[in-house]
Amino acid sequence: LRRKVSSTLRDQLVAEIGSLRAFAVSLCGDKERADDLVQETLFKAWNHLESFKEGTNLKAWLFTILRNTYFSERRKRRREVEDADGAYAARLSTHAEQHGHMDMQDFRSALSELPDDQREALVLVGAAGFSYEEAAEISGCAVGTIKSRVNRARNRLATMLGLDPEETGPQGEGLSKTA
Amino acid sequence: LTPNLQAHIGRHVRAVFDEVAREPVPEHLLRLLKDLERSGDK
Numbered sequence: 687l688r689r690k691v692s693s694t695l696r697d698q699l700v701a702e703i704g705s706l707r708a709f710a711v712s713l714c715g716d717k718e719r720a721d722d723l724v725q726e727t728l729f730k731a732w733n734h735l736e737s738f739k740e741g742t743n744l745k746a747w748l749f750t751i752l753r754n755t756y757f758s759e760r761r762k763r764r765r766e767v768e769d770a771d772g773a774y775a776a777r778l779s780t781h782a783e784q785h786g787h788m789d790m791q792d793f794r795s796a797l798s799e800l801p802d803d804q805r806e807a808l809v810l811v812g813a814a815g816f817s818y819e820e821a822a823e824i825s826g827c828a829v830g831t832i833k834s835r836v837n838r839a840r841n842r843l844a845t846m847l848g849l850d851p852e853e854t855g856p857q858g859e860g861l862s863k864t865a
Numbered sequence: 866l867t868p869n870l871q872a873h874i875g876r877h878v879r880a881v882f883d884e885v886a887r888e889p890v891p892e893h894l895l896r897l898l899k900d901l902e903r904s905g906d907k
Contacts, residue, residue: 696898703894708886717885725897732901793877812875813882840866840874849873851866 695735699728702745705814706752712809713756715798727752746816750824753806796846800839807835 706727710720730751731738738747797805803825810821811832818836822829844851866874 696902699898700890700895703890704886704888705882707888707890708882708884711885712882720885721891721894725894728894728897729901732898790877790880794881797878797881808878809882812878840871843874844866844870849870851870 698744699731699748702748703728705745706748709749709809709814710752710756712797712805712813713753713802723752723756726755730755743820745814746820746824749810749814749816753824792847793843796843799846800842804835804839804842807832808839811836 703724706724707717707720710723710727711717714720714723727748731748734751738744797808800808806825807821810816810824811818816824818829818832822832825832841851843849
């Protein structure tokens with residue numbers, strides 16, 4: 687049975703690796719560690735395939751495994767990780783002040799400085815393409831919690847980047863900064 | 866936040882995400898899946 691399922695399922699897993707890596711980078715801020723997380727996720731997924739209900743959302747299932755892996759490891763070595771995160775945030779945040787306009791690097795820095803739960807919610811809903819309901823299931827919390835995290839994330843980004851909350855234009859690329 | 870600003874932020878979040886998501890899959894991850902598949906056939 688496993689053999690019959692495996693080649694299509696393998697293709698489906700491969701198709702999600704890009705998104706999984708992007709999600710992992712958004713969680714930990716480090717590509718090498720992100721790849722370790724993805725590797726562990728694929729390994730766990732493969733070994734627990736019987737707990738995946740075919741026809742349900744494979745992507746959401748994989749994202750759930752990845753974020754649970756990340757947060758349980760993080761709990762295990764909290765001190766070490768907090769140091770690493772601090773250094774990472776510090777390295778990125780110096781960059782944001784060197785430019786008068788907002789570019790992608792500024793945005794990336796601001797995103798990395800959001801609280802974990804807010805960044806996770808924003809990425810799941812705003813970039814990975816999940817509904818609020820799916821994101822709530824992945825993060826193991828209520829739909830209302832996800833909604834408020836996404837709102838707080840947006841507001842916080844706008845504040846950090848000096849964006850006018852009443853901004854109505856321009857439509858062009860990049861966000862203009864308020865004077 | 867205005868819908869316009871929300872959309873701006875949304876575009877940037879997606880750009881940061883897609884930049885990584887569109888990178889080629891690292892060889893070692895593809896190899897892992899092949900190995901798992903093979904071991905599942907035993």
